[in-house]
Amino acid sequence: MNRVIITVVGKDTVGIIAGICTYLAEHNINILDISQTILQGIFNMMMIVDISGADISFDTLSDGLETVGTEKSVTIKCQREEIFTSMHRI
Amino acid sequence: MINIYEVNETNQMIEQENLDVRTITMGISLLGCADQDLGRLCDSIYDRITTQARDLVSVGEQIEKDYGVPIVNKRISVTPISLIAGSCARSIEDYVRIAKTLDRAAEAVGVNYIGGFSAIVSKGMTEADELLMRSLPYALPATNCMCSSVNVGSTKTGINMDAVRLMGEIIVETARNTKDGDFPHCAKLVVFCNAPDDNPFMAGAFHGVSEPDAVINVGVSGPGVVKTALESCRGESFEVLCETVKKTAFKITRVGQLVAKEASERLGVPFGIIDLSLAPTPAIGDSVADILELMGLESTGAPGTTAALALLNDQVKKGGIMASSYVGGLSGAFIPVSEDQGMIDAVQRGSLSLEKLEAMTCVCSVGLDMIAIPGDTPASTISGIIADEAAIGMINQKTTAVRLIPAVGKKVGDRVEFGGLFGYAPVMPVNSFSCEGFINRKGRIPAPIHSFKN
Numbered sequence: 001m002n003r004v005i006i007t008v009v010g011k012d013t014v015g016i017i018a019g020i021c022t023y024l025a026e027h028n029i030n031i032l033d034i035s036q037t038i039l040q041g042i043f044n045m046m047m048i049v050d051i052s053g054a055d056i057s058f059d060t061l062s063d064g065l066e067t068v069g070t071e072k073s074v075t076i077k078c079q080r081e082e083i084f085t086s087m088h089r090i
Numbered sequence: 091m092i093n094i095y096e097v098n099e100t101n102q103m104i105e106q107e108n109l110d111v112r113t114i115t116m117g118i119s120l121l122g123c124a125d126q127d128l129g130r131l132c133d134s135i136y137d138r139i140t141t142q143a144r145d146l147v148s149v150g151e152q153i154e155k156d157y158g159v160p161i162v163n164k165r166i167s168v169t170p171i172s173l174i175a176g177s178c179a180r181s182i183e184d185y186v187r188i189a190k191t192l193d194r195a196a197e198a199v200g201v202n203y204i205g206g207f208s209a210i211v212s213k214g215m216t217e218a219d220e221l222l223m224r225s226l227p228y229a230l231p232a233t234n235c236m237c238s239s240v241n242v243g244s245t246k247t248g249i250n251m252d253a254v255r256l257m258g259e260i261i262v263e264t265a266r267n268t269k270d271g272d273f274p275h276c277a278k279l280v281v282f283c284n285a286p287d288d289n290p291f292m293a294g295a296f297h298g299v300s301e302p303d304a305v306i307n308v309g310v311s312g313p314g315v316v317k318t319a320l321e322s323c324r325g326e327s328f329e330v331l332c333e334t335v336k337k338t339a340f341k342i343t344r345v346g347q348l349v350a351k352e353a354s355e356r357l358g359v360p361f362g363i364i365d366l367s368l369a370p371t372p373a374i375g376d377s378v379a380d381i382l383e384l385m386g387l388e389s390t391g392a393p394g395t396t397a398a399l400a401l402l403n404d405q406v407k408k409g410g411i412m413a414s415s416y417v418g419g420l421s422g423a424f425i426p427v428s429e430d431q432g433m434i435d436a437v438q439r440g441s442l443s444l445e446k447l448e449a450m451t452c453v454c455s456v457g458l459d460m461i462a463i464p465g466d467t468p469a470s471t472i473s474g475i476i477a478d479e480a481a482i483g484m485i486n487q488k489t490t491a492v493r494l495i496p497a498v499g500k501k502v503g504d505r506v507e508f509g510g511l512f513g514y515a516p517v518m519p520v521n522s523f524s525c526e527g528f529i530n531r532k533g534r535i536p537a538p539i540h541s542f543k544n
Contacts, residue, residue: 005097035094046094058156077101079158081092086348087341088096 002052003032003081006065010074012043019068020047020076027061029054043074048081104159108314108376109342111349112369113163114150115290116359117297117305118142120169120206128178132191135174139166139195139204142304142359147200149356153349161349162311166196167295168206176218185225186232193233205237205295210285213247213534215256223256227263230275237278237293241285243480245487248537249283254480255529257281258473265465265496274506276495277428277460281476283483283490288363289419294456294491305362306354307419310346311369312338313430314376316406320384331385332405339366339409347414365419366410367455368402370430372513378402378423379432390432391442399423400453420489422455428508428515429460437516444475444518452482457490462506462515465498472496474525477535485538 008016017034024031029049036045051061062078069076103109123134143166150164171188179185189207196204207229209219226238240257243249261276268275280294287298290307297305319338323330346364354361370377379390382398403422411417425447427433436442444461451457457479463472476492483490495515497506502519 005092007097007101033091037094039098044094044098046097048091062155077158080156082348083157083159083345084092084096084100086344087100088092 001050004049004051004058004061005079005081005084006047006049007077007079008043008045008069008074010043010069010072013072016043016072016074017045019072020065023064023068024049027054027056029061101158103312103315107312107318108371108373109312109345110160110162111308111346112311112367113165113290113309114146114161114349114353115165115167115295115307115309116143116146116357117167117288117301117307117362119297119301119303120174121299124174124177126178128184128187131175131178132188135188135191136195139168139192140198143199143201145357149353153352153356157348159345159349163202164200165290165292165295166199166201166204167290167297168192168204169297169299170206170208170210172209172216172218172222173299175222176216179218179221182221182225182228185222186229189225189229189233189236193236196235201235203235203237203292205239205292206297207236207238208240208296210241211250211253212241212244212283213250215250215253220256223253223260226260226279227267230264230278231267231272237295239280239282239285239294239296241282242476243283243484243535245284245484246537249477249480249484249535251477251529251534252532254473254477255470257476258469258471258529261472261494262469262496265498268498273508274495274497277493277508277512280491280493283480284488285491286419286489290365291367291369291420293493301362302360304359306350306357306359307362307365308346308350308353309365309367309369309419310342311367312342313368313370313378313381314373315342316368317375317377317381317384320381324384328401332401335402335405336409339406340413343410343413361416363416363418364410364414366406366414366417366421367419368406368423370424370426372429372431374431377430377432378425379430379436383432389439389441390436391446395446396449396453399425399450403454420455424456424459425450425454426460427518428462428506428513431513434513434516437518444520448478448482451479451490452486455489457483458492458494460493460495460512460515462495462497462500462517463520464501464517465496467496467520468524468526470524470526470529471520473529475520477529481535484535
């Protein structure tokens, strides 16, 4: 398992999740978990995905999703899961 | 599985509270480069550094991208140069040539700084040590990213007062050789007592003789994160205050540990230590002084400052120790004046003096750091300040250091500009009574007794 956390922050509009999911499916990336919340009026979403079967590298994924984010006027960020597990799990 | 609140907490630390990894520092041993020919020595130093550290910057940048956490500096520390240059360097010019070689090698691999133009003279100076020290007023202005340190004392050996006297003169001369508008060269020179072998922070990083061929040391940061955490415990008891600092330090250090482990694996170089330091930056809120003020001080320097800093330092260590398998370096809270906007404000408000800073150095890491003093301060007075700091380190078995910047042509209240991560420093007043008679004595202060602790 090679997990990546995708976070999306910005103004809520139609098709943000659809745009990301389409991109992920095109590159054979499996979504393990999705959660979302509204923080101080701003749309906030997190996805945990598995990139072990992906046909693109982490860097390409990161840049690709950044472009998807720009199109939808939101900020999309990709980070490997270990930074969060290191900080929040003993 | 990780949840959205944990993810948001981490990303808020990075994006809004200036959480970063301050430095990945690769220590490189140059002991194998010693040669009887100066040209060959310089060539092999250059080859050794550029080969070993070839991928340091690119690996650092990839780790930043993978985890979304900034790694502000990539640095190199090397074996103290006086140890390897003694066999062939015979003059000040020879040492300047070695300094330029280090600078060139650092620029070739793209690191921010290289440290280790250093001499360890805690008991006595070899001819090589003394020549290196005397070359500093020329070597520092001739280089861009090379840093230097001199260890003048230790708990085991006492204080080498001949070296302390010489360093006072060298700091004055280095300041005089700084042209108007130049980055102050004295900011790249630090005088230590009990210098650690594995410090990743500049200007004092060097790769000690107890270290392997190469090693990865990582310095963490995060005063802004501690400050934000403490905002939620105004008026709470000391127990709540301490627990909050400890938990936050744990989280910060875990990021450092992850980065260190990754860098070590990807570079094929053993992991050395994590330096658990709260290193401030001029960014608003990324300040150790702000943390002290949040604890309840009107302004840093007020009575209670030393106790607040002692508490902070100890809790950072307690939280950090559990987060990392190996802790070393300077580990504690840094209290530089120039790099910390809160400290600058405290000085300008008149609440923080050099004497109070000296008291604060008894309970935190390092010492009198990045302090601008009037340009006409006599060398003997600078030596006196160094001797005082070294005495605190020697007696209390801790690292202390002095990094003073005499501002030539400037007086108390003027500003010295550094730029970037260094910020600026207000020129602080120095006690004008002389210590010349004390400093001009020859020899050394003997090692202290290790019993009858009072």
